[in-house]
Every structure is written in structure tokens, then in C-alpha cells.
Amino acid sequence: MAICLTADIVVFTFTDAVLKVLLVRRKKPPHQGRMALPGGFVSEKEPLEKAALRELKEETGLRLGAAEQLGSFGDPRRDPRGRIVSVAHLALVAAAPAPRAGSNASQAAWLPVKRLPPLAFDHKHIISSALERLRDKLDYSTAGFQLLSQKFSLPELETLYETVLDRKLDKRNFRKKMALLGILKPLNEWRRTGRKPARLYRFMPKKFEKLKEEGILFPF
Amino acid sequence: MAICLTADIVVFTFTDAVLKVLLVRRKKPPHQGRMALPGGFVSEKEPLEKAALRELKEETGLRLGAAEQLGSFGDPRRDPRGRIVSVAHLALVAAAPAPRAGSNASQAAWLPVKRLPPLAFDHKHIISSALERLRDKLDYSTAGFQLLSQKFSLPELETLYETVLDRKLDKRNFRKKMALLGILKPLNEWRRTGRKPARLYRFMPKKFEKLKEEGILFPF
Numbered sequence: 001m002a003i004c005l006t007a008d009i010v011v012f013t014f015t016d017a018v019l020k021v022l023l024v025r026r027k028k029p030p031h032q033g034r035m036a037l038p039g040g041f042v043s044e045k046e047p048l049e050k051a052a053l054r055e056l057k058e059e060t061g062l063r064l065g066a067a068e069q070l071g072s073f074g075d076p077r078r079d080p081r082g083r084i085v086s087v088a089h090l091a092l093v094a095a096a097p098a099p100r101a102g103s104n105a106s107q108a109a110w111l112p113v114k115r116l117p118p119l120a121f122d123h124k125h126i127i128s129s130a131l132e133r134l135r136d137k138l139d140y141s142t143a144g145f146q147l148l149s150q151k152f153s154l155p156e157l158e159t160l161y162e163t164v165l166d167r168k169l170d171k172r173n174f175r176k177k178m179a180l181l182g183i184l185k186p187l188n189e190w191r192r193t194g195r196k197p198a199r200l201y202r203f204m205p206k207k208f209e210k211l212k213e214e215g216i217l218f219p220f
Numbered sequence: 221m222a223i224c225l226t227a228d229i230v231v232f233t234f235t236d237a238v239l240k241v242l243l244v245r246r247k248k249p250p251h252q253g254r255m256a257l258p259g260g261f262v263s264e265k266e267p268l269e270k271a272a273l274r275e276l277k278e279e280t281g282l283r284l285g286a287a288e289q290l291g292s293f294g295d296p297r298r299d300p301r302g303r304i305v306s307v308a309h310l311a312l313v314a315a316a317p318a319p320r321a322g323s324n325a326s327q328a329a330w331l332p333v334k335r336l337p338p339l340a341f342d343h344k345h346i347i348s349s350a351l352e353r354l355r356d357k358l359d360y361s362t363a364g365f366q367l368l369s370q371k372f373s374l375p376e377l378e379t380l381y382e383t384v385l386d387r388k389l390d391k392r393n394f395r396k397k398m399a400l401l402g403i404l405k406p407l408n409e410w411r412r413t414g415r416k417p418a419r420l421y422r423f424m425p426k427k428f429e430k431l432k433e434e435g436i437l438f439p440f
Contacts, residue, residue: 002264003225005294005305044222044303048294072292072307074225074268083264085225085307087292 002083007051008039008123009067009089010130012113013096014147017159019113020096021127024059024105030080031120035111037127039086040104052089060099060108067091070130078122088126090133092146114163134164145203153191153198154178183207222303227271228259228343229287229309230350232333233316234367237379239333240316241347244279244325250300251340255331257347259306260324272309280319280328287311290350298342308346310353312366334383354384365423373411373418374398403427 011022023035038059042051049067057063067089074085099108111117113131116124137143144160154175162169178184183204190197231242243255258279262271269287277283287309294305319328331337333351336344357363364380374395382389398404403424410417 003223003262005223005225042223042294042305045296047296048292048305069291071289072268074262074307076265076267085262085268087294087305 004082004084005042005048006039006084006086007042007048007055007089008037008086008126009052009056009091010037010070010127011056011062011064011091011093012130012134012147013093013110014156014160014163015096015110017156019147019160019163020110021113021116021130022056022060022062022099023109023111023116023119024101025107026120027104027106034120035107035109035117036120037088037123038105038108039088042087048087049089052087058103059101059105061102062093062097062099064091064093070126070133073122073126073129075122086121086126088129090130092134092143094147094149131164135166138164142203142205142208145205148203151187151189151191151200151202153200155194155198157184157201181207181211183211224302224304225262225268226259226304226306227262227268227275227309228257228306228346229272229276229311230257230290230347231276231282231284231311231313232350232354232367233313233330234376234380234383235316235330237376239367239380239383240330241333241336241350242276242280242282242316242319243329243331243336243339244319244321245327246340247324247326254340255327255329255337256340257308257343258325258328259308262307268307269309272307278323279321279325281322282313282317282319284311284313290346290353293342293346293349295342306341306346308349310350312354312363314367314369351384355386358384362423362425362428365425368423371407371409371411371420371422373420375414375418377404377421401427401431403431 013020022038024038026032026034026036038056039052040055042048052067053064070088070090072085072087076083096110101108134143147160158169158171158174184201185204187200187202189200191200233240242258244258246252246254246256258276260275262268272287273284290308290310292305292307296303316330321328354363367380378389378391378394404421405424407420407422409420411420
């Protein structure tokens with residue numbers, strides 16, 4: 001029963017049309033110098049979610065109010081120090097605040113999910129699980145929109161869906177479906193991203209909830 | 221870091237038109253004599269899912285090939301012995317095999333989810349979480365049908381949905397939707413349950429998968 005418990009956290013954001021995850025560089029062995037998820041040992045009297053949020057704050061400076069549990073990763077060989085089970089958490093943030101390294105981390109940075117360096121432990125696997133969860137969530141929740149800033153353009157939204165679903169979407173179809181769903185409110189604002197200015201939109205969560213109740217989901 | 225880890229398991233089945241969960245009576249303190257989920261301490265070199273399935277077999281005689289992870293329950297006060305975190309698992313079985321008590325259990329029985337006795341630890345809470353997961357799954361997976369025997373009547377199916385969703389469904393609407401979805405194959409068999417014999421059906425998983433791909437889900 002000499003099993004130790006850590007709480008780790010996958011924080012995703014979507015900026016500059018790229019899905020990113022918050023990572024820290026390990027100061028200590030094992031895997032010293034490698035990038036890893038923020039996280040660490042759960043204190044004896046500490047709830048799991050609290051431990052994850054505390055480690056996140058200590059190692060990156062990012063303060064979040066809540067994280068959902070992603071799952072426990074308990075492969076007996078995942079940590080060279082012995083049997084250490086990780087309870088992984090997931091959080092989505094819209095604007096990516098600049099992280100600052102602290103405690104056991106010598107660096108903290110948002111890295112593109114699609115171009116990750118070699119990571120410590122099974123953290124690549126944990127991030128894959130988190131991505132899968134995000135993919136599922138995109139179907140039946142407002143998760144996708146949590147990653148975007150309040151105002152976004154259709155090209156940004158498309159790129160987000162394409163990144164998370166990991167496949168090319170038909171642009172015209174995507175826009176037609178979005179229009180049919182009627183969950184986006186067009187604003188009288190434009191932003192220049194590509195060649196021409198793109199109109200900005202706002203997400204209408206209440207409309208989305210109503211569609212969900214009617215059983216109409218996101219068939220992308 | 222003196223944290224211990226247990227693996228517990230919620231096994232649901234649906235028989236005699238009642239949703240049931242598999243429980244065991246504890247032989248030892250704490251909560252000696254109370255009913256509890258099958259489960260116990262994870263061995264040092266044992267994967268979490270394996271631990272849950274091993275405990276299930278030891279305490280109830282039920283052998284399952286797999287269980288999905290439900291989540292970790294880590295409230296610091298959930299166990300009077302100290303900090304013990306439970307990694308809870310979930311499994312759905314169709315025909316409820318008669319359990320036989322073993323190892324740390326003096327009794328093993330399928331009990332109706334709606335009329336549970338006082339349970340050990342936070343096991344009532346864990347069962348609620350499992351029910352919630354099952355409710356979500358009913359929307360986007362074949363989970364509901366995993367709980368039914370291969371052949372079932374429409375009244376049985378209705379009762380299953382009503383139990384899991386915890387609300388009355390309109391009988392005619394339910395049948396109309398099921399017919400529209402076309403995922404049930406009528407058989408030339410009838411079973412007497414109520415006043416008159418009810419026709420038996422079989423579930424067509426492939427049709428269901430196809431509907432899912434098209435984004436047509438279960439709006440009950």
C-alpha cells in the first residue's frame with residue numbers, strides 16, 4: 001500500500017488560432033529539465049481538486065477557481081520513483097494569462113498541443129486523454145467557446161473545431177450549420193486576421209442550452 | 221503523503237424492471253455490518269482497473285473483463301481510518317448473475333438503486349455519481365441497452381429510461397421516437413409481463429452508431 005498520490009492539471013487555451021497547453025520545466029529529478037504538466041503531491045488533508053489548483057498556482061502563477069477531474073492514471077510503471085498515481089484535472093481558459101515559473105518549475109509556458117516536446121512521465125498520454133474529453137465535450141457542451149475570447153471571428157471558431165476534432169471541416173458547411181443553429185450573435189465589429197477583416201461574433205449560451213434540451217447537438 | 225488508495229466498483233443491472241446495484245455487507249470495521257460497494261486497497265504493483273475487478277471477484281464472485289473509471293473520491297473526511305482516496309469504477313451488466321459473498325463480505329446482493337439502505341463511507345455519493353454518468357451515457361451511447369437482456373419488451377425499455385432519467389416519460393411519444401430512430405428490431409416473440417403479452421425486441425447497435433455519426437441523438 002505504499003502508494004503516493006499526485007494531482008496534475010491540464011489547462012488548455014486557444015490563442016492565435018492555436019490550441020495550447022500550460023507546461024512547466026521540472027527543476028528536480030526524475031525527468032529533470034523536461035517539460036511536464038503542473039502538479040505535485042496531494043497533502044494529507046487536502047481535497048484532490050484543491051491540490052491541483054494549488055500546484056498550478058505555485059508552479060505557474062495561474063489562479064483558477066475550479067477544475068474538473070479528468071481521471072486517475074495509475075500504471076504501476078508510470079513513475080520511476082515507485083507507485084505514484086496521478087489524479088489528473090482539466091481546465092479551459094479563454095485568455096491565456098502569461099505564466100510565471102515558481103516552486104518546482106524553472107519555466108512555465110503555453111505550448112502548442114500539436115508540437116509538444118518530449119514530456120515527463122505519462123504526461124503526453126494524460127494530455128491525449130484531455131484532448132479526447134475536450135472532443136467529446138465539443139459535442140454536447142459549450143466547452144469549445146470557453147477557450148475563445150468573448151469576441152471571435154468565424155475563421156477562429158473553425159480553426160478551433162478543426163484542431164480539437166483533428167480533421168479538416170468543410171468551410172461552407174460549417175458556417176451553414178452555425179447559422180442554422182443560431183447560437184452566434186454577429187457584432188458590429190471586425191478584426192483583421194487574414195487578408196480581409198473578419199466579422200466578430202459572440203456566443204449565446206442560453207440558445208445553445210435550449211437546443212441541447214431539444215436534442216439538437218453539434219454534428220460536425 | 222500518508223494517503224492510501226482503494227479501488228471500488230459500481231455495477232448496475234436492470235432486472236424485473238428495476239435498476240439495481242451490486243453491494244456487499246462489510247465484515248470488518250469501520251462501518252462493520254453496513255452495505256458497501258465492492259472494493260478494497262490497491263496493491264502496490266496493480267493497475268487501478270485490475271484492482272477493482274479483483275475486489276469484485278473476491279467479494280461477490282462476479283468476474284468482469286473491464287470497467288470504466290468513474291472518478292476519484294478524495295474528500296479528506298470520507299474514511300474514519302485516515303486519508304483514503306477511492307478510485308471508483310463503473311460497469312454495466314445485462315443478466316444479473318447471482319452473487320456469492322467472499323473475502324471481506326458477509327453478504328453480496330443486488331439492491332434497487334431507489335431503495336438503498338444506509339451505506340458505508342461516501343458510497344451513496346459514489347452511486348449518485350455513477351447514476352449521473354449513466355444518465356449522460358443514455359444520451360450518446362448504447363449504455364442503456366447494455367443493461368437489458370438481449371430480448372426485451374417496450375415497457376421494459378421505457379421503465380429503464382424512466383428509472384435512469386428519474387422522470388415519467390410520455391408512453392406514446394417514447395414509442396414514436398423509438399420507431400423513428402429505427403434501432404429496434406421486432407422479434408416474433410412475445411412475453412407476458414403485465415396484463416397482455418408484450419412483443420420482444422432486439423437492439424441494433426450498428427444503426428445506432430450510424431445515427432450518432434449523423435448527430436442524431438436520444439432526446440428523451
